[in-house]
Amino acid sequence: MAGVRFLRIELDYGCHAGRVFEFHSAGAPTVILGPNGSGKSTLLEALVRALFGFNRRQQQDKLRLEHRRPWGREACRAALVVADPDGARWQLDRNFHDMRVRIQCLDLPGEEWEGEANPAADNEDAREYRRRLQRIIGFADIDAYVSTACILQGELRTTRPSDELLRLATGGHRDVQRARERLKAAHRELTARRIAPDDTAAKKARRLEELEAQIRDLKQQLARAEAAERKREPLMAERSQVTERAAALEAEIELLEAAQGPLATRDALRAELEAVDNRLALVERTERGLRAALEEYRAAGAAWREWAAGPLYPDDxxxxxxxxxxxxxxxxxxxxxxxxxxxxxxxxxxxxxxxxxxxxxxxxxxxxxxxxxxxxxxxxxxxxxxxxxxxxxxxxxxxxxxxxxxxxxxxxxxxxxxxxxxxxxxxxxxxxxPDADTLTPETAPDRRDRFERQRAARRRAEAAAERLRTALGEARALTDDDAADIERAGGSLDDVARNLLEQVSARAAATRRERAEIVVKLEQAEAAAVRLPDGAPAQIAEVQRALEERRTELRALHARRHELERALLEATTGAESTVAIRDRMHTLEAERAEVEAAVRAYAAAYALLEDAYAEFRDHDQQRLVRLISERLLDLTRTRLGPLEVRDSLADAQIRAFGRVVPIASPPLSFGEHHAAALAIRIGAADFLAMNGIEPPLLVDEPFAHLDPDRAAQAWELLARIARHRQVIIATQDRLVLEHLGVEPNVVLGS
The missing domain is CATH 1.10.287 (Helix Hairpins)
Structure with a gap:
């Protein structure tokens, strides 16, 4: 049987004071039978609250905890034994009043944690408990359980397909939505345009619109200045030469820029090789240091044990x-x-x-x-x-x-x-x-010397142990290994050192293999051909130097060209030259291009997030609808179903008797509505299981409002589910069980 399983619970909770319940039925639902008031719903609630506790910041939880104070007992507590999906057994002991929980693994002695498990807190204990609960049962949020696989008494009446149900089953899309809002705000700071067709444009101009207005003004000024230009021929030849040389430089720059990638790859591999060499040197140095510290620790320990074999002087x-x-x-x-x-x-x-x-x-x-x-x-x-x-x-x-x-x-x-x-x-x-009867002023110097030698031996042993621990710390930093597990299991410092020494040696061997792989890649990269301008050496530093020289020359040519254009313009007009206007316009256009690129990037990212969000949500919604429909058809033997959704889950309807009707009573009968709600919750639990989360399916009164035929169909469905995951049912209807031929596993109120 896959998934999480409840094995045993010991309770002082509500009407169950000092009670112990075991759940060992495999391959079939565990059935709890009892009349009204016998504590069936309280037992199911205790299973859930043993995991998640009560949120005392909510008045409803505070009142419920007060009502669950056990009869005749002061403390409200639970001890729950759970098997995780790997079969490991965990016991959670919870005191509901001080909100402390102790978790211990029954299969691994020493694996234990204790702390505060307040669901409303955000301290380190609460976060650690949620992390551990996540590892054991797959999630740490009570809402994800009680809205899907945990169907407590009376909750089927309010069960509806909804976006909230989809969020709880999938983890939600809130991070995507927040990212879209941030992109929209950043887009709105740059432009008044709409970021999407369904967005509204801003009334006030932003930076992009201001730049476009300034560029339009400059273009008008430039047109007037160009109309006034005369007598430019004497300077045109030089400007043509500058333009040709600039084009040649741009071609060379293009070659040099294209060559930077392969050359940078070579340099990166060389740098990576150097880093691996440094790391290998560190690992080997750590290995040598750890080995030397271990040998020193053993020698100092042997010397101290010789002293410890005889009478020892006290520290004072x-x-x-x-x-x-x-x-x-x-x-x-x-x-x-x-x-x-x-x-x-x-x-x-x-x-x-x-x-x-x-x-x-x-x-x-x-x-x-x-x-x-x-x-x-x-x-x-x-x-x-x-x-x-x-x-x-x-x-x-x-x-x-x-x-x-x-x-x-x-x-x-x-x-x-x-x-x-x-x-x-x-x-x-x-x-x-020791030998106090012979200690005299005459023998005191000899005894002092012996004590100093004893203390020196012990200090050498302690110093060697401290150096070994330091070496172990350096080794742990390299291996990411928690060697404290060996010490907690009773291993000595020598055992820890030997274990880490083996790991460091393995790390050194792995680093040597990594170095060999990098050397092969570097040889392949150096063998690849790279196109360069004539006279440019195939070295990244020389290429970058040549690239910078050509860029400097190109900037100088551009500057000279601007000077020539300025001279051409100034020769014909006393107004602002076209060069100056172009300079200003180029600056504004460059800024506009940057702003425009940022605006396009924000809009593209927004569109991508919108598409991804819609696709992700639609895909999850389709899967959830399919699973609910399958359970609905199975539960009603195709009399109800499938579930039909146009846009939102909140508008979902059911096909029944050849027509589509709302999920409500009326038009559905009370029993049909109960069956539909049960199918919705089981389908949501199936969705969780598809995501690898299979908590026990808890169903309180599944046969309520169902006729014998529908009750038999519900039992068959739950029995099939129980072949793959744990199912626990609570019911008061003994006649239905007898009709189904089912013997209850737990009988209350007898």
Missing amino acids: FLERLSRLEPLWRNRTVVSVMCDEREAALRAIRRPTLATAAAVTLFAIAAGGAALLATGATAVGLVVLLGGIGGGIAAMLARQRLLQRRDAVAREAALLREQLRDVEEEIARALEGL
Whole structure:
């Protein structure tokens, strides 16, 4: 079965919440049966809207989307599986509310795209979705579908042959019409004449008419000047010689101009050969560069893998080492200071002697107090005061010694705490480093050198990879190949490079073959004979130089001739000479000739476009009318038809019962009008198929208003169509199906 096919759809849409439908009948129509309100039309609509979505800028689409919100569900969505004309299966997952669509090829894993698919948008996502939809089903415009191969409920009543139907089926003639309008506007800027017999002339003169009026005035002036010319004989001989020489030069110029073509062909082939040589040099240079980059990448990769086989230093190793070096120095300084404070603490003795001296002196003071009590006042007072003063001095000395010892002890404790902090910070800096237990200030230079060599190896590998990617980019520019597919498929950079290297080598071989062909053509061109004036070399540059010399001489002769004519005229009249008048007239005539040529060109192009437009449209119209007539005759078994069109499709009529009648009811019966409208839509779908576009034919209620005989004829027609393309029918008429002996494929509302 040819054309696009719907295989499966999963819906949260209208009355179909969480429903899955499959369409696998081959060679026969898929029949959907259900009573009113069971969702037949909704299912057909969902198939179409899953492809094209809703245009929220149109109020009708906004209301329809709101009505299709699934019962009991928040999201309105569809997942449609489609087979393209080549048989590849594609799944389109559409969320109707945020207008996002995900497309994936079920036969090619990794072939996937997701983005916004708003039919009213013109952003990059929307354009990309339309391009992908065009590749899958053949078109990206919902109007082209719902006006031809998609016949939804109630639409047959308004179906008529029309120019719009022809436009939708063929793609339209709007570009041709716009080109004709542009030609007409350009023609109207140059002249007031009509561009075509059915056009109207402009009232105001344009440039062509102005030039013709000026030339007429100059001709009158020239006639008056020539009547006054006398005594021209003395200059006539020279003018004759100038004229003869000018004729000879014109003949030589004609030969030289004729020779320019073959010589230019030779030069073009030589230039093409040079371009091919340059391209070949570029391809070979790219091939060498890619090969060298690949070898360098492999060597650098092997060196890095040797490093990677052992323990690796982290990227922040130098930063850690820069933190460790002052920490090591700080640890040494703090350790020395701590040892010094502890030694000083040990050197400070306990205040035992000062305590004993204070006790003794206070005892002496007590003895002095006893002497005072016995009456020895002077001696007792001296002893008392001396004992008290000495005791106080001894206590102060003891206090100072204790304070000094405590201060040294506190300093030692602080230094020990600082030493522990330094050790912990060193441990944190060493954490995660290979062989951290042997990393010391003495081994640090060796470790730094090893890290630098490790980093250099990795950078060489990265630089080699970057150079390889650069070489790959240059190679891709030559081959137009998307090597990213190999990387997405799991291939390595080496695989991509090998693949592109093969393609570049193939491109180099193709370029060499192209060069050989050009060389053969150049040899043939150089062997061809070229006619040239005597003494002119067969080289394009020399021919052009000789041509320019002769043209210069010819212009000089023309100028001399004008001078002679001016002298002839001035010898006889004091008015404006005929030479001056002719110069002005020649200028105007040259401009008029240019304008006239442009006018003729615009008119000819307009006529050609008009003929082509009419021929193209008439041919398409005849094909469409023939296809509709065939379907109409087939559907009604020749009781109705063929379709007859005089000028426009809008005036089409049907031959019925020996007379021609309008496509309307009356004079046709309602059933005959239904059959005629069905034939029109199927004929339009056939026209699309002739253009290579075969979407599934969707028909909602094809048997409505038809008697059993006409219903059987409609079924036979749809069954024949289903042998070549997918046909999906929705109907509520179980009796017609039973009469036809047809079992429905999908039953709704049961």
